[in-house]
Amino acid sequence: MIKLKLDNVNKQLGGARILRDVSLEIAAGEFVVFVGPSGCGKSTLLRLIAGLDSICGGDLLIDGRRVNDVEPRERGVGMVFQSYALYPHMSVYDNISFGLKLAKTEKTSLRERVLKTAQILQLDKLLQRKPKELSGGQRQRVAMGRAMAREPDILLFDEPLSNLDASLRVQMRNEIARLHDRLGSTMIYVTHDQVEAMTLADKIVVLNGGRVEQVGSPRELYERPTSRFVAGFLGSPRMNFLTARLHAPAETSLVDTPVLGMTSLPFDSSHLAAEAPLSLGIRPEHVSLKAAQGTAGVVVTGVEYLGSETYVHLETGQDDPLICRCEVNAGWRVGDRVELQLDIDNLHLFDAEGTALRRHPKAIETLPDGVSLRSARASAL
Numbered sequence: 068m069i070k071l072k073l074d075n076v077n078k079q080l081g082g083a084r085i086l087r088d089v090s091l092e093i094a095a096g097e098f099v100v101f102v103g104p105s106g107c108g109k110s111t112l113l114r115l116i117a118g119l120d121s122i123c124g125g126d127l128l129i130d131g132r133r134v135n136d137v138e139p140r141e142r143g144v145g146m147v148f149q150s151y152a153l154y155p156h157m158s159v160y161d162n163i164s165f166g167l168k169l170a171k172t173e174k175t176s177l178r179e180r181v182l183k184t185a186q187i188l189q190l191d192k193l194l195q196r197k198p199k200e201l202s203g204g205q206r207q208r209v210a211m212g213r214a215m216a217r218e219p220d221i222l223l224f225d226e227p228l229s230n231l232d233a234s235l236r237v238q239m240r241n242e243i244a245r246l247h248d249r250l251g252s253t254m255i256y257v258t259h260d261q262v263e264a265m266t267l268a269d270k271i272v273v274l275n276g277g278r279v280e281q282v283g284s285p286r287e288l289y290e291r292p293t294s295r296f297v298a299g300f301l302g303s304p305r306m307n308f309l310t311a312r313l314h315a316p317a318e319t320s321l322v323d324t325p326v327l328g329m330t331s332l333p334f335d336s337s338h339l340a341a342e343a344p345l346s347l348g349i350r351p352e353h354v355s356l357k358a359a360q361g362t363a364g365v366v367v368t369g370v371e372y373l374g375s376e377t378y379v380h381l382e383t384g385q386d387d388p389l390i391c392r393c394e395v396n397a398g399w400r401v402g403d404r405v406e407l408q409l410d411i412d413n414l415h416l417f418d419a420e421g422t423a424l425r426r427h428p429k430a431i432e433t434l435p436d437g438v439s440l441r442s443a444r445a446s447a448l
Contacts, residue, residue: 077124103274145214
């Protein structure tokens with residue numbers, strides 16, 4: 068069942084277009100995360116759904132009902148803001164019940180809703196405390212409770228964890244995930260933090276410049292990005308990109324890169340012209356290293372020890388260093404010369420516009436000299 072539908076929604080402020088023809092369907096009970104860089108329009112889109120801003124074009128439907136001109140309180144939507152916005156002179160109980168009192172909810176029903184909400188959020192023993200007596204995580208839960216107590220059909224979160232420290236963010240992220248499991252309600256969550264997006268979402272909507280760049284599950288977006296933007300935005304460290312040039316357009320592309328040399332890759336470039344510029348993408352975990360002989364290979368320029376893993380930075384002649392994720396005991400040091408091995412099954416190829424080339428499923432992957440690349444790994448340099 069489609070709970071919410073956006074059909075070519077546009078938003079303009081002055082002469083600037085904030086959102087451009089956004090179309091999206093969200094199913095009942097789904098946890099959807101809007102993610103993207105600052106200024107991409109994700110919070111504006113959330114405010115349009117909540118009814119806090121007006122839509123300039125297109126339609127917004129909730130349960131099949133067009134709600135473009137419907138007041139926020141009549142949409143069945145609750146919103147949790149980035150700021151707690153709690154009333155400091157009120158108790159937890161009064162903060163949670165505030166919206167219900169404004170709606171003139173009957174007292175018995177009001178009390179039942181507040182107590183039920185407090186129990187779900189583990190605030191039932193804190194109902195008489197004031198906000199100044201609570202931790203940051205507890206305050207955020209009170210803000211969530213205020214929205215939940217109205218029993219909305221859709222819960223909206225606008226970067227609710229951005230004011231918390233790192234350890235508390237992890238704790239609250241887990242609590243929000245458990246809350247969704249318990250309630251089974253439709254939730255839409257805005258963040259610029261890709262870790263929050265990857266760990267919370269059933270479906271991620273990546274926004275860029277007011278447009279929807281890609282929609283899919285966290286795994287789909289990470290493993291099969293449709294654009295260089297999505298490939299570079301999701302993942303930490305981000306995907307490595309190597310400049311390349313198309314030598315021979317075909318269903319199997321003959322590509323020349325400074326690192327791999329002339330290589331046949333299983334991507335369909337038949338729609339492109341010869342000598343077209345390309346970008347070859349590969350994530351740090353899909354690069355492995357071995358010691359180079361003599362002056363061959365590339366130079367290690369940095370080593371980052373993170374306890375459970377090590378990131379090795381390599382100088383390849385590109386604008387940015389290439390990063391490889393290695394085991395802690397790999398033992399690489401700055402100044403070492405290494406050869407790269409790239410996981411062919413996890414390579415990505417993008418055209419000059421940043422669009423991913425389609426992988427050809429039956430392509431025969433060979434180097435010009437006949438060395439097979441079908442083994443999942445190919446030596447470079």
